[in-house]
Amino acid sequence: MGEFRARAPGKIILAGEHAVVHGSAAIAAAIDLYTQSSLHLLPPSEEEDAGKVEVDLRDTGLVFSWPCSQLWEALGDKLAGVNSPRPCSSDELAAMAKLLEQEEIPEDKIWIAAGLSAFLYLYTSILGCRPGKAVVKSDLPLGAGLGSSAAFCVSISGALLAAAGAVCAQFGNARTEWGSFGKDDLELVNQWAFQGEKIIHGKPSGIDNAVSTFGSMIKFKNGEFTNLISRNPVKMLITDTRVGRNTKALVAGVSERVSRHPDALASVISAVNSISEELSSIVELAVEDEIAITAKEEKLAELMEMNQGLLQCMGVSHSSLETVLRTTLKYNLVSKLTGAGGGGCVLTLIPSLLSKSVLEKTTDELESHGFRCFQVEVGGRGLQFCRG
Numbered sequence: 050m051g052e053f054r055a056r057a058p059g060k061i062i063l064a065g066e067h068a069v070v071h072g073s074a075a076i077a078a079a080i081d082l083y084t085q086s087s088l089h090l091l092p093p094s095e096e097e098d099a100g101k102v103e104v105d106l107r108d109t110g111l112v113f114s115w116p117c118s119q120l121w122e123a124l125g126d127k128l129a130g131v132n133s134p135r136p137c138s139s140d141e142l143a144a145m146a147k148l149l150e151q152e153e154i155p156e157d158k159i160w161i162a163a164g165l166s167a168f169l170y171l172y173t174s175i176l177g178c179r180p181g182k183a184v185v186k187s188d189l190p191l192g193a194g195l196g197s198s199a200a201f202c203v204s205i206s207g208a209l210l211a212a213a214g215a216v217c218a219q220f221g222n223a224r225t226e227w228g229s230f231g232k233d234d235l236e237l238v239n240q241w242a243f244q245g246e247k248i249i250h251g252k253p254s255g256i257d258n259a260v261s262t263f264g265s266m267i268k269f270k271n272g273e274f275t276n277l278i279s280r281n282p283v284k285m286l287i288t289d290t291r292v293g294r295n296t297k298a299l300v301a302g303v304s305e306r307v308s309r310h311p312d313a314l315a316s317v318i319s320a321v322n323s324i325s326e327e328l329s330s331i332v333e334l335a336v337e338d339e340i341a342i343t344a345k346e347e348k349l350a351e352l353m354e355m356n357q358g359l360l361q362c363m364g365v366s367h368s369s370l371e372t373v374l375r376t377t378l379k380y381n382l383v384s385k386l387t388g389a390g391g392g393g394c395v396l397t398l399i400p401s402l403l404s405k406s407v408l409e410k411t412t413d414e415l416e417s418h419g420f421r422c423f424q425v426e427v428g429g430r431g432l433q434f435c436r437g
C-alpha cells in the first residue's frame with residue numbers, strides 16, 4: 050500500500066518564549082535538524098482483533114502496538130472530522146492514559162507517554178482504527194528546547210494526512226526527493242499538530258508547530274504569524290546542557306508565577322514583547338558594510354541578553370544555563386536559553402567577524418563542562434514529504 054514519509058524541522062526561539070503563551074510576540078526560526086515519520090498502511094486483518102497499530106520510536110529504542118479492536122473500544126471511530134481538527138477531550142485523554150498504563154514504560158523513559166498519547170490521538174482521529182505501522186526518528190535532542198515535540202506532531206500529522214488522502218504533496222521536478230505541501234494543506238497539518246502539542250504541552254502558544262510546519266523565520270503573536278525575511282545570515286552556536294526538562298511543567302510554572310504576581314509579570318511580558326518587536330525589525334534590516342553588520346549584531350546580542358534577564362525573572366533559568374552564559378561571556382559572546390528553559394539548549398550569537406580560534410576555544414571550554422555544542426542553519430524549510 051506504499052509508504053508515506055514526512056519530515057519536519059526543529060526550531061530555535063530568538064526572543065519571546067514563555068511570554069508568547071501570555072500574548073507577547075516571539076521570534077522563531079526553523080533549523081536543519083528534522084524528525085521523520087514514515088507510515089505503512091496494512092491491509093485489514095481477517096483475525097478477530099482486526100490487525101494492529103504499531104509505532105516504533107527509534108530514538109527511545111521502544112516499539113508499541115495495540116490491537117485495532119482495543120483502540121476502537123477505547124477511542125471509537127471519529128473519521129468524519131479529518132478536515133476539522135478538534136481538541137482531545139478529557140475522556141479521550143483518560144482512555145489513552147488507561148491504554149498506556151498497560152505498557153510498562155520504563156521509569157526513566159516515562160516522558161514518552163505524552164508523545165504516545167499525541168500519536169494515538171492523531172492516528173485514530175485522522176485514519177480511524179485501521180491497521181498500520183509507523184516509524185519515528187529524529188536528529189533533534191528530545192526535550193531540550195529545540196521543538197522536538199512540535200516536529201514529532203507535525204511530521205506524524207503530515208504522514209497521516211497524506212495517507213488519508215486529505216493532503217497532497219507537490220514535487221517541483223521528477224528528481225526531487227522531498228516535495229512540499231500547498232498552503233491549505235500545511236494549514237490543516239498545522240492545526241492537527243497543534244492538537245498534538247496540546248496533549249504534550251498543556252497550554253502551547255502554537256509557535257513551535259507553526260514554524261515547524263511552515264519553516265523560515267516567523268514573528269508569532271496570539272496565534273497569528275508573519276514571515277520575516279532575514280537579510281543577513283544569523284549564525285548561532287547551540288549548546289545542549291543535557292539537563293533534562295519538561296516544557297509542560299515549565300509553562301505551568303510560569304503561569305503560576307503570573308497568577309501570584311500579575312502586575313509585575315504583566316510588565317515583564319510587555320518588555321519581552323518590545324524586545325521581540327525590535328528584534329524582528331533589526332533582523333529584516335538589510336545592511337552591507339562591515340561596520341553596519343557589526344552594529345546590527347551588537348543590537349541583536351543586547352536584545353538577547355535583555356530577554357535572558359527577563360526569562361530569569363520568569364523562573365525558567367537553571368544553573369547549567371548560567372554556566373553556559375558565564376563561559377561564553379568570557380569570550381565576549383552573548384547567549385540566551387531557547388525554548389522552555391530549565392536546562393536544555395542555549396543559543397549563542399556568532400558575530401560574522403568572530404575568529405575561528407575564539408569559536409573553537411569557546412566550544413572546547415563549553416564541552417569541558419560536559420555540554421554538547423553544534424551549529425545549525427537557521428530559517429530553512431518546514432514540513433516536507435517524500436515519495437514512498
Ligand SMILES: Nc1ncnc2c1ncn2[C@@H]1O[C@H](COP(=O)(O)OP(=O)(O)OP(=O)(O)O)[C@@H](O)[C@H]1O
Binds near residue numbers: 084162187190198294
Ligand atoms: N522522536 C521522538 N520520539 C518519541 N517521543 C518524542 C519524540 N520527539 C518528541 N517526543 C515527545 O515530546 C516530548 C518532549 O517535548 P517537550 O515539549 O518537553 O520538549 P521540546 O519540544 O524538545 O522542547 P521545547 O518545547 O522547549 O521546544 C518527549 O517527552 C516525548 O513525549
Ligand SMILES: C[C@@](O)(CCO)CC(=O)[O-]
Binds near residue numbers: 296387
Ligand atoms: C515555552 C514556549 O513559549 C516555547 C517552547 O518552545 C511554549 C509555547 O510557546 O508553547
Ligand SMILES: [Mg+2]
Binds near residue numbers: 196199250257296
Ligand atoms: Mg515542545
